[in-house]
Amino acid sequence: EPEVTQTPSHQVTQMGQEVILRCVPISNHLYFYWYRQILGQKVEFLVSFYNNEISEKSEIFDDQFSVERPDGSNFTLKIRSTKLEDSAMYFCASIVGQGIGNTIYFGEGSWLTVV
């Protein structure tokens, strides 16, 4: 079964450092997402990406965050200057986006610890 893959699975970074989380969505999917889950809390939407541009972003997704799809397969989330409160599990997800019966597939997550 096709799957969304994410790297790294776990990253520890110093506060103020830049972090890039990488994702390879399922190949025929058209919509891509990043979600965040702070430990013990619910999963929160960060951003959706379609047709090579951001289609929607949440209040969490401020100027410190950016996304891009540099080469047609990878989908990256960059946090420019990490803060302690950015410590969370970050999930990449994708969906075909056409027709009925759509399902969003999630990657296994990237656990970011900011110290």
Place this chain on the structure above:
Amino acid sequence: AQTVTQSQPEMSVQEAETVTLSCTYDTSESNYYLFWYKQPPSRQMILVIRQEAYKQQNATENRFSVNFQKAAKSFSLKISDSQLGDTAMYFCAFMKHANSGGSNYKLTFGKGTLLTVNP
């Protein structure tokens, strides 16, 4: 904006018994999808079951079934013959239908219910 409420932070059940997890939601949309996702200790998000709002028939997937009450905006998950591997956090989620303006297929999650299956 849509909201999803899971009123049971934690539940427990004996192995082989049946348990029902509650979920209510609020939306002005008439066409949408509802989901239950399972998150085991590995923290991966695994789709358990999906319901299209326009379908009156409740979705079933092996031991998992839902009770979808559209008028009441209720979407509960029933797990039959509970197994130890069912121990996980369960999230209810809402997604606007593609034909709704500005869908983007974005998921809105509830806070989750931690289910423990006891041997």
